[in-house]
Amino acid sequence: MSKGIFCIGEGEFWKWRKWDSGKLGLERRMISRASWIVLNNLRAKDGGCVRDLLLNKVPKDFDVITTAGLKQVKRMFRHALIIGKRFPICVVTVEGSVVEVSSVDTIAKGSGGTNAQVSQKPRGCDPRDFLLSQNCLKRDFTVNSLFFNPFANVIYDYTNGIMDLKSFKLRTIKPAHLSFKEDQARILRGFRLAARLNLSFSEEIENALYSLSSSVADLSTCRIFMEINYMLSNGAAERSLLMLKRFRLLDILLPFHAAYLSKQQMHNQLGVCSSILMLITCYQPCQGSLWVAILAFHLAICSNPQHPIVVLTFSSLLHHRTMEESIRFARQNALATRSDIPEIVGVPNNLVDDEIIERVSLLVEQVINSVLVLIKKECLLRSMTRFPESPSSGLVFIPKKMEQEVETIFDILGNGVKGNERSEEIRHDLLKKGDVSETRLVLGKIIATSVLQSKQGADHPTEQFALDKRNASATPSNYKKFSNRVRNGEVRGMTHTDQGQFSNPPKISIRGRGQGQWQERKVMNVKDMQKQLLKGNK
Numbered sequence: 001m002s003k004g005i006f007c008i009g010e011g012e013f014w015k016w017r018k019w020d021s022g023k024l025g026l027e028r029r030m031i032s033r034a035s036w037i038v039l040n041n042l043r044a045k046d047g048g049c050v051r052d053l054l055l056n057k058v059p060k061d062f063d064v065i066t067t068a069g070l071k072q073v074k075r076m077f078r079h080a081l082i083i084g085k086r087f088p089i090c091v092v093t094v095e096g097s098v099v100e101v102s103s104v105d106t107i108a109k110g111s112g113g114t115n116a117q118v119s120q121k122p123r124g125c126d127p128r129d130f131l132l133s134q135n136c137l138k139r140d141f142t143v144n145s146l147f148f149n150p151f152a153n154v155i156y157d158y159t160n161g162i163m164d165l166k167s168f169k170l171r172t173i174k175p176a177h178l179s180f181k182e183d184q185a186r187i188l189r190g191f192r193l194a195a196r197l198n199l200s201f202s203e204e205i206e207n208a209l210y211s212l213s214s215s216v217a218d219l220s221t222c223r224i225f226m227e228i229n230y231m232l233s234n235g236a237a238e239r240s241l242l243m244l245k246r247f248r249l250l251d252i253l254l255p256f257h258a259a260y261l262s263k264q265q266m267h268n269q270l271g272v273c274s275s276i277l278m279l280i281t282c283y284q285p286c287q288g289s290l291w292v293a294i295l296a297f298h299l300a301i302c303s304n305p306q307h308p309i310v311v312l313t314f315s316s317l318l319h320h321r322t323m324e325e326s327i328r329f330a331r332q333n334a335l336a337t338r339s340d341i342p343e344i345v346g347v348p349n350n351l352v353d354d355e356i357i358e359r360v361s362l363l364v365e366q367v368i369n370s371v372l373v374l375i376k377k378e379c380l381l382r383s384m385t386r387f388p389e390s391p392s393s394g395l396v397f398i399p400k401k402m403e404q405e406v407e408t409i410f411d412i413l414g415n416g417v418k419g420n421e422r423s424e425e426i427r428h429d430l431l432k433k434g435d436v437s438e439t440r441l442v443l444g445k446i447i448a449t450s451v452l453q454s455k456q457g458a459d460h461p462t463e464q465f466a467l468d469k470r471n472a473s474a475t476p477s478n479y480k481k482f483s484n485r486v487r488n489g490e491v492r493g494m495t496h497t498d499q500g501q502f503s504n505p506p507k508i509s510i511r512g513r514g515q516g517q518w519q520e521r522k523v524m525n526v527k528d529m530q531k532q533l534l535k536g537n538k
Contacts, residue, residue, distance in 0.1 A: 064092075064101040065135060073101050104135050133158040140179060140186045141193060142171050170199040176208035184215045188227035191243050195236035209247045217252055217395055224397040225288070228253065232291040252395060256373060256383050257295065259390035260302050264342070286442070287434030289405040292374060292398055293443055296406055299370035300363065303383070307346035308337035310359045311451055317360070317412040318444030320437070327356055336452050344451055364410050371406045374398045409439055 066073060070090045074080045079093040080101075090101040136145040142161040148154075155162070159173050170193055172179040172186070180187050187209065194201060201209065216224065231240045241257075244250040250258035301311070309330045316326035334348035351359070372379040377394040384392045426445075430438040 064099055065104060066101060067104045067131065070101070070103050073103070104131050132156065137173055139173055140183070140189060142173055143193065143197070143199070145173060165197075168197070168199050169202055170194050170197075170205060171202045172205060172208075176202070176204045177212065180208050180212045180215070184212075184219050185223055185227055187213055187216050187249075188224070188231065191240055191247075191249070192227070192231040192236070195231070195240040195243055196234065198239075213247045213249045214252060216249065217393065221395075221397040222399075224253070225399060228397070229288040229291075233286050233288060237291065251390065252393065253397070254295070255390065255392035255395075256299060256302075256380065256387075259384070259387035262390065263387070286431050287439070289402065289409060289434055290431075290439050290443060292371070292402050293367075293406045293409050293439070294446065295374060296370040297367050297443075297447065299373055299383075300366040301343040303370070303386075304363075304366050305343050305345045306363060307351060307359065308344050308348050308451065309334050309346075309351055309356055310363060311344060312337070312448065313356055313360050314363055314412075315444045315447035315451075318410075318440045318447070320441060320444075323357060323360075323413075327353055330356070333452060338451055338453050341451060361413060364413060367410050368407050371403050375400050375403055405434075408436055409443065412440065 070082050070088060073090045073092070074082055077092045077094070081091050082088055083091055087102070090103075092099045092101055132147065136147075136158040139145045142159040142164045144161075145157075145159045146161045147156040164171055170190060172190075174182070190201070190205060190209070193199060219227075231237065241250060241254075244253065245258060245261060250261070306314075309327075312330035312333055313323075313326045316329045317323065319326075321329065331349055337344060337348060373383045374380070375396055375398050377396050380396055381392060381394050384390065426442060427435070427438050431442060
């Protein structure tokens with residue numbers, strides 16, 4: 001997309017598109033009940049609605065955008081609160097769900113008022129339609145600026161976002177340098193989007209990232225944690241971390257892990273670090289405590305390499321087994337431990353039970369202490385003395401409350417869990433809520449999967465985990481429909497001149513924040529979708 005789209009005028013007006021949402025596989029049922037309640041209330045007062053939806057998955061959360069003022073919106077709902085100064089929104093709570101409502105009027109005032117906006121309007125363009133296009137121009141990326149009208153089954157595309165999705169290209173709406181300087185958090189969101197959707201950066205974005213990526217350190221630690229949590233908790237942690245490393249952001253955000261990765265790459269030994277990067281996401285939404293616990297575990301075994309039986313016993317305890325059961329499992333599977341992991345040392349099955357118990361207890365203590373490296377600057381700087389060639393600014397962004405949460409997760413040295421309380425299946429609803437028992441279960445599976453060569457039978461703790469990953473990759477028919485139709489050229493954008501003026505365009509919109517409900521919605525695995533599209537383009 002040309003940079004001129006930033007200042008829409010006659011030259012860019014022709015690029016506006018309307019798409020049949022049915023041909024793209026988007027349906028009204030994808031909108032949550034809470035969002036429908038908000039939409040119907042706003043529609044009754046003001047008529048019409050438009051909804052912005054990332055085409056890769058059904059969003060978990062929805063952002064409503066209306067031409068009504070936020071104070072008007074607040075009066076319409078019993079549980080509503082206006083928050084924010086620079087970009088205020090109205091947070092509406094409906095049936096236990098939160099829907100964020102923002103006003104187009106707020107953006108118009110921030111740009112000099114509605115009259116100034118309309119004065120720039122191209123000839124033949126409906127003022128309200130132009131106002132929505134201006135709303136798009138305040139967003140970050142073209143793939144984030146698509147609007148879906150569920151009442152008319154129409155998708156509005158003002159920035160060529162559909163074609164960017166088809167070509168798997170991430171582009172900023174404004175020139176990348178301007179966009180990232182305006183909001184440094186867009187840099188982290190760009191990594192998250194590219195990783196989750198398997199998008200490639202435009203050349204302009206790549207250049208801006210190399211020169212501006214370090215500016216994320218100017219963000220508040222709360223904002224950094226929020227963006228990294230989105231990145232690592234929703235299905236694309238491996239690619240996200242590797243991309244952060246490529247653009248030297250990992251050196252700033254997770255300096256110990258970045259330095260360790262670099263050292264292992266020099267010796268062609270990525271070891272368990274690489275495996276954990278691959279499995280840090282369980283392809284299901286989870287709470288931040290899971291990935292913080294994984295990073296703490298990795299820190300502990302990097303600083304204190306462990307015997308294979310100790311690691312397997314540790315993972316089995318997390319998997320809700322008693323100490324006796326865990327030691328038996330570890331002995332049965334010790335010979336299957338990967339031999340290429342520098343963090344795992346020792347001859348399998350040469351430890352007596354008492355020594356195993358003692359070493360596991362010490363490992364638990366080391367993991368809990370390792371959390372301090374992630375949350376305290378002085379502990380981080382002390383740990384970095386191991387890598388004198390990799391200086392650190394000492395930035396820590398993980399909140400202190402995580403220390404207690406991770407300590408609770410690793411409190412596994414009691415009497416174990418009774419058999420009737422154990423479950424071999426992952427309860428993704430509980431995992432998403434941060435349930436400690438479920439988090440332990442997944443963590444145990446991840447660690448065992450990282451250190452074992454392959455599945456070793458029905459009792460293997462990763463068996464169900466592998467099955468869950470296969471199920472999560474199932475491709476729903478609506479996204480197959482989207483892929484096939486776009487790929488084959490059956491879905492065509494209709495320009496303003498093709499259809500005449502947009503007929504009384506709706507005044508309310510919803511924007512999806514793109515956190516997919518992987519299990520409940522059975523959303524298409526994005527890598528599978530890319531393969532389908534690329535196969536059709538050959």
